[in-house]
Amino acid sequence: MRNASHEAKLGATAQGGLGVHVRGVRHNFNGVNVIGHADVQVKSGGFLAIVGDSGGGKTTLLRLIGGLIAPSSGEIIFTAPSQRAANESASERMHATTAQRPAVGTRASDISFCFQEGRLLPWRNVLENVALPLELRGTPAQERRDAARDMLAKMQLSDSENKMPAQLSGGMRMRVAMARALVTRPKLLLLDEPFGALDEVTRLALDEELRQLWLDTATTAILVTHSIQEAVSLAQEVVVMRGKPGRTLPAIVIDVPKDAAHRTSMQFVALCERVYQQMTLQTHEVAGVAR
Amino acid sequence: MKNILRVALPPIFTAMALLVAWEIAVVVFKPAAYLLPSPLAILRAANIDSRQLLNATLSTAISAGLGFVIAAVVGMVCASVLSQSQFLQRGLYPLASLFQMVPLVAIAPLLVIWFGYGLSATVASAAIVAVFPVLANTLDGLRSTDPGLRELFRIYNANRFTRWWKLELPSATPNIVTGLRIAAGLAVIGTVVGEFVSGYAGENAPLGMVVLASMRSARTDLVFAAVALSAAVGFILFGAVSFLGWLSLRKWHASTLSR
Numbered sequence A: 001m002r003n004a005s006h007e008a009k010l011g012a013t014a015q016g017g018l019g020v021h022v023r024g025v026r027h028n029f030n031g032v033n034v035i036g037h038a039d040v041q042v043k044s045g046g047f048l049a050i051v052g053d054s055g056g057g058k059t060t061l062l063r064l065i066g067g068l069i070a071p072s073s074g075e076i077i078f079t080a081p082s083q084r085a086a087n088e089s090a091s092e093r094m095h096a097t098t099a100q101r102p103a104v105g106t107r108a109s110d111i112s113f114c115f116q117e118g119r120l121l122p123w124r125n126v127l128e129n130v131a132l133p134l135e136l137r138g139t140p141a142q143e144r145r146d147a148a149r150d151m152l153a154k155m156q157l158s159d160s161e162n163k164m165p166a167q168l169s170g171g172m173r174m175r176v177a178m179a180r181a182l183v184t185r186p187k188l189l190l191l192d193e194p195f196g197a198l199d200e201v202t203r204l205a206l207d208e209e210l211r212q213l214w215l216d217t218a219t220t221a222i223l224v225t226h227s228i229q230e231a232v233s234l235a236q237e238v239v240v241m242r243g244k245p246g247r248t249l250p251a252i253v254i255d256v257p258k259d260a261a262h263r264t265s266m267q268f269v270a271l272c273e274r275v276y277q278q279m280t281l282q283t284h285e286v287a288g289v290a291r
Numbered sequence B: 001m002k003n004i005l006r007v008a009l010p011p012i013f014t015a016m017a018l019l020v021a022w023e024i025a026v027v028v029f030k031p032a033a034y035l036l037p038s039p040l041a042i043l044r045a046a047n048i049d050s051r052q053l054l055n056a057t058l059s060t061a062i063s064a065g066l067g068f069v070i071a072a073v074v075g076m077v078c079a080s081v082l083s084q085s086q087f088l089q090r091g092l093y094p095l096a097s098l099f100q101m102v103p104l105v106a107i108a109p110l111l112v113i114w115f116g117y118g119l120s121a122t123v124a125s126a127a128i129v130a131v132f133p134v135l136a137n138t139l140d141g142l143r144s145t146d147p148g149l150r151e152l153f154r155i156y157n158a159n160r161f162t163r164w165w166k167l168e169l170p171s172a173t174p175n176i177v178t179g180l181r182i183a184a185g186l187a188v189i190g191t192v193v194g195e196f197v198s199g200y201a202g203e204n205a206p207l208g209m210v211v212l213a214s215m216r217s218a219r220t221d222l223v224f225a226a227v228a229l230s231a232a233v234g235f236i237l238f239g240a241v242s243f244l245g246w247l248s249l250r251k252w253h254a255s256t257l258s259r
């Protein structure tokens, strides 16, 4: 096993989204191997979906990419489209045993997370929740409120800015969480089953909103989801993660047009079928495909 | 308004019923006045000595109030400091819990030795009993902050102070309110215990002294009046703290939301 390393090459003045390259990443939690081997690539401004077994290490992979924990081995490289090599911040000394306390310095403020549970502060109203990331960055009050209102308008939440999280429906809560993730204009958006707990109708609507936002903001997006259909309908590429410890399978390129009717097209169904096949491979077959 | 009545009426009604039963029992069984005076007799005695009782109540209330405020501030500050360091927590918290086991009555004389007769000793006595519930509950609340929210703050690179001020403290508010409510009642108990030993008399003799003096002169009616008044002080302090707690939680916490 090689030395743990987590390289972050970030262009400070980069336009558009970050490119992400996860290369041969392996991760242990307290000596237990959770991710056996992960190879994932998203180009700048791309949309990647990750699907797979429960407990297969998808959330862990997302946290590795976000710099919340450092990989036991392998590397994660970020590339900015307009700038080649920029400041290189490495956390060579991070080992699996110390990974519970992540290296704060290596985290780029260009990365945003959106969690399944929303993670809103229950004592703050919607507006203040959305403005939180900017507040913690030291953005002046008026400026951050304006930015938060902008974002809320995009998510059709303008009427609810004074509501408390407990007064929101599940779908609204997720939209607030999404607005908060986007308010910093991230170059990389990490979504961990954001709509997992919602009903199908709400989910379809939010999928469409997410796709629109991704198109508008030119951010790179990585979406972890349990829904094959969601993955295929949103992403440009789908990566299946299988087994314990988890391994990534080669990406499936999604080359269907993303219009409203595509979910019923033959092509769409065929792609879902391919993803489904990878998800139901036997364990010994996984090892064959993954290498 | 309707809600307040629904909550307040049953206990008021029960209390009235008990008082009436007590009055009737005294009229029927005629116990000696120094054993058990009737509620009306207590009221009459209180009315005659109203000036002294009012001064005493004020004096006790000031001491309990000051002790409570000191306990609240010290408890919250100490809990905040302890919550930031595992080492301090392991080292100091067991000692604090141990200290809590020492009977207040036993250390009250010490307080008089250190603070002299008078207000400072009773305030200290109130603060000492009231501080631990604030400390323990606040610490509990600070430590049980949702790990998901902690991670969120880590993602945004929040420093320790920001995390404490904007995350841990607000999320601990329900626990802090619980601690303060317990402390409110204890502060009055601590004050009266302190008054028993500190023995400051004269114009502003507090309720604890009124109890002692009335007992010695077999004025059981005044004893009852003073006891009732000290309970009232505790009740008002508790009510005020509960109200403030409700105000700070009403918008978001499950205990106050009607849904």
Ligand SMILES: Nc1ncnc2c1ncn2[C@@H]1O[C@H](COP(=O)(O)OP(=O)(O)OP(=O)(O)O)[C@@H](O)[C@H]1O
Pocket (backbone or CB within 6 Å): A029, A030, A034, A052, A053, A054, A055, A056, A057, A058, A059, A060, A061
């Ligand atoms: N902080 C941690 N410490 C120790 N083990 C962990 C930790 N986080 C996750 N694990 C373990 O790593 C494995 C992968 O977890 P992970 O949350 O990444 O799975 P997942 O693919 O996101 O699953 P799901 O689809 O159910 O969300 C699990 O076996 C889990 O128990």
Ligand SMILES: [Mg+2]
Pocket (backbone or CB within 6 Å): A058, A059, A060, A192
């Ligand atoms: Mg997960």
